[in-house]
Amino acid sequence: MANKVWVYIDQFKGTPNPASWEALGFAKTIAAPMGSGVTAVVMGSGVDAVVQKAFTFGADSVMVCDDVTLADYRVEPYAAVLVKIASEGKPEVIFGATSTRGRDIFSAAAADLTTGVIPDATEVVSKDGALVVTRPVYAGKLLSTVVCKERRPQMILLRPRAFPAPVETAGKSGEVVKVAPVLDESNIVTKVTEYIVEEGQVSVDSAAVIVSGGRGVNGPEGFEPIRNLAKVLNGAVGASRAAVDAGWIPYVHQVGQTGKVVSPDLYIAAGISGAVQHQAGMRTAKVIVAINKDVEAPIFNLAKYGVVGDLFQIVPALIEEFKKRLGK
Amino acid sequence: MNVVACVKQTPDSAAKLQVENKHVTWGDAPLIVNPWDEYAVEESLLLKEKFGGKAVAISMGPETAVEALKTCLAVGCDETYLVSDPVLKGSDVSSTAYALAKAIGKVGEVDLALFGRQAIDGDSGLTAAQVARYLGWTLLTYVIKIVEIDPAAKTIKVERMMEEGRQVCTAKLPAVVSVVKGINEPRYPSFMGIRKAAKATIPVWKAADLGLDTAKIGAAAAAVAWVDIYPMPVKETKVEMIQGSSPAEIAANLVDKIMAEKVI
Ligand SMILES: Cc1cc2nc3c(=O)[nH]c(=O)nc-3n(C[C@H](O)[C@H](O)[C@H](O)COP(=O)(O)OP(=O)(O)OC[C@H]3O[C@@H](n4cnc5c(N)ncnc54)[C@H](O)[C@@H]3O)c2cc1C
Numbered sequence: 241m242a243n244k245v246w247v248y249i250d251q252f253k254g255t256p257n258p259a260s261w262e263a264l265g266f267a268k269t270i271a272a273p274m275g276s277g278v279t280a281v282v283m284g285s286g287v288d289a290v291v292q293k294a295f296t297f298g299a300d301s302v303m304v305c306d307d308v309t310l311a312d313y314r315v316e317p318y319a320a321v322l323v324k325i326a327s328e329g330k331p332e333v334i335f336g337a338t339s340t341r342g343r344d345i346f347s348a349a350a351a352d353l354t355t356g357v358i359p360d361a362t363e364v365v366s367k368d369g370a371l372v373v374t375r376p377v378y379a380g381k382l383l384s385t386v387v388c389k390e391r392r393p394q395m396i397l398l399r400p401r402a403f404p405a406p407v408e409t410a411g412k413s414g415e416v417v418k419v420a421p422v423l424d425e426s427n428i429v430t431k432v433t434e435y436i437v438e439e440g441q442v443s444v445d446s447a448a449v450i451v452s453g454g455r456g457v458n459g460p461e462g463f464e465p466i467r468n469l470a471k472v473l474n475g476a477v478g479a480s481r482a483a484v485d486a487g488w489i490p491y492v493h494q495v496g497q498t499g500k501v502v503s504p505d506l507y508i509a510a511g512i513s514g515a516v517q518h519q520a521g522m523r524t525a526k527v528i529v530a531i532n533k534d535v536e537a538p539i540f541n542l543a544k545y546g547v548v549g550d551l552f553q554i555v556p557a558l559i560e561e562f563k564k565r566l567g568k
Numbered sequence: 569m570n571v572v573a574c575v576k577q578t579p580d581s582a583a584k585l586q587v588e589n590k591h592v593t594w595g596d597a598p599l600i601v602n603p604w605d606e607y608a609v610e611e612s613l614l615l616k617e618k619f620g621g622k623a624v625a626i627s628m629g630p631e632t633a634v635e636a637l638k639t640c641l642a643v644g645c646d647e648t649y650l651v652s653d654p655v656l657k658g659s660d661v662s663s664t665a666y667a668l669a670k671a672i673g674k675v676g677e678v679d680l681a682l683f684g685r686q687a688i689d690g691d692s693g694l695t696a697a698q699v700a701r702y703l704g705w706t707l708l709t710y711v712i713k714i715v716e717i718d719p720a721a722k723t724i725k726v727e728r729m730m731e732e733g734r735q736v737c738t739a740k741l742p743a744v745v746s747v748v749k750g751i752n753e754p755r756y757p758s759f760m761g762i763r764k765a766a767k768a769t770i771p772v773w774k775a776a777d778l779g780l781d782t783a784k785i786g787a788a789a790a791a792v793a794w795v796d797i798y799p800m801p802v803k804e805t806k807v808e809m810i811q812g813s814s815p816a817e818i819a820a821n822l823v824d825k826i827m828a829e830k831v832i
């Protein structure tokens with residue numbers, strides 16, 4: 241178990257966060273020159289399948305803490321395990337995916353381990369024995385490079401979809417090290433009573449395609465065509481703050497500085513003007529398409545393809561056309 | 569029940585930023601209360617109105633940050649404190665969290681410390697978790713609703729916003745809670761509030777007042793050091809406007825382009 245590079249695998253009720261595999265794939269490129277393999281760290285309850293996946297995505301070994309106290313995500317038991325194994329195993333670096341849970345666990349654990357934590361990394365390069373990390377700040381208007389010079393482990397959360405997804409190789413396996421939980425239920429003050437989950441909706445966080453609506457959709461029913469287009473493209477529904485504030489769609493869909501920062505392959509903005517605060521959430525999308533009545537809308541400065549027109553005509557036409565092309 | 573809200577002063581989100589010698593400047597754009605922290609302040613006021621006690625705001629930063637605290641007074645906070653000392657300059661997340669934890673401790677009987685989800689300058693979203701660790705309090709992040717609080721039993725029930733939906737949980741006070749938009753609608757300052765705030769003198773706590781270990785603060789103690797900062801390189805995009813004689817034709821032309829990008 242002498243691997244110097246670890247990757248924490250974020251999962252929710254047994255479903256791994258795909259950004260964890262991106263982190264795993266990238267970790268291999270950092271580990272190889274160090275002459276190290278990569279250890280995946282998996283926590284949860286009934287997570288054999290996640291452990292298996294970690295091998296197929298390239299882990300050389302897996303440390304797993306599988307226990308009922310970890311069935312629901314809570315920071316206390318999760319961080320306690322990470323702190324314990326990291327202080328014993330002394331890795332050089334622990335990578336993870338930037339997510340609500342990733343930020344929680346890494347930040348809490350870093351405080352206990354008296355080391356630094358760097359979230360939202362979009363680029364990481366090795367230099368003089370430390371990792372130099374690039375991360376956007378000021379809502380993506382600026383880029384900063386930071387480094388955790390002396391303290392170890394370096395704890396780095398990679399931004400989802402900023403690093404390539406590794407290819408899966410079936411039938412791989414490796415060493416599995418079982419780790420005991422640190423806290424028992426009586427020592428955990430947080431108790432989860434229920435989940436309120438919007439059924440069957442793709443979340444914007446890791447979606448490859450996002451179709452977003454803004455004030456231009458003109459009401460809650462205006463999101464119907466947006467939703468239908470997203471559905472045809474297996475994508476998620478996004479929204480501007482104006483649409484969220486108007487109460488037309490829940491806040492989870494909001495993209496922008498005070499919403500989610502997303503980085504899909506395709507971002508279609510319909511009836512969104514493209515204010516800087518909205519741009520802060522979507523400017524790193526690979527291909528941006530804007531549909532807007534107003535040729536002067538700032539969103540067109542960012543878009544690769546634009547349509548000047550009424551979204552209520554263009555979006556339904558797009559749905560029909562995509563259905564045809566995709567054989568749906 | 570006493571509630572502390574931690575607020576950071578940041579440049580306005582619409583400010584045009586410039587970088588000179590790795591220093592970020594924003595011309596004459598105003599400095600504001602970090603927008604996420606407005607929700608923390610509002611929640612502290614709502615809790616005070618419901619349960620009594622006091623709403624306290626704390627900010628760490630340069631002397632100019634008193635303005636952010638005046639905004640907090642103007643909307644109704646009872647007390648505000650500025651943590652400011654040249655030796656704190658260059659503090660990273662962990663030193664900031666350490667200083668804020670000590671400041672919260674100095675306020676005295678506090679049941680709840682509220683934070684914004686993240687500061688819109690550094691965009692790190694890490695401070696609340698570390699404050700909780702330093703204080704040894706419960707940590708509840710991304711809270712979109714405080715469902716109930718029982719001050720006598722010292723319990724709290726919240727809804728946390730995760731990627732997959734809301735997680736409802738109960739926990740013990742004292743707690744550190746970070747809040748997201750949607751938890752409330754921040755109020756505007758009242759005329760009386762603004763007058764009161766204008767006259768107020770805001771106490772300043774120095775490192776020594778908080779008993780801070782100087783080895784743990786400032787640029788020298790930072791675990792994470794800044795190497796460089798520069799404007800995001802502008803993506804050279806020239807929009808290609810898709811034309812057509814009918815919506816169907818425009819759609820067909822646009823879909824051609826999108827399919828050629830291989831993003832579907
Ligand atoms: C601190 C702060 C944080 C913020 N955070 C965010 C954030 O996270 N996310 C965010 O989105 N905003 C955010 N904002 C708000 C932001 O500044 C804008 O107000 C908001 O993005 C505007 O939303 P919109 O583009 O939907 O609306 P508008 O700016 O009103 O634009 C609507 C657009 O729809 C077009 N339109 C109208 N009808 C049609 C039609 N039938 N067909 C086609 N086009 C049509 C119009 O031409 C117009 O361009 C924030 C603001 C502040 C101050």
Ligand SMILES: Nc1ncnc2c1ncn2[C@@H]1O[C@H](COP(=O)(O)O)[C@@H](O)[C@H]1O
Pocket residue numbers: 574575576577602604605608626627628629661664668682683684685686687688690691692693694695696
């Ligand atoms: N200097 C500061 N003074 C007061 N509160 C702060 C400070 N820095 C961060 N915070 C609080 O911590 C939250 C998260 O900040 P950050 O971790 O820097 O993104 C903010 O929304 C504030 O509530």
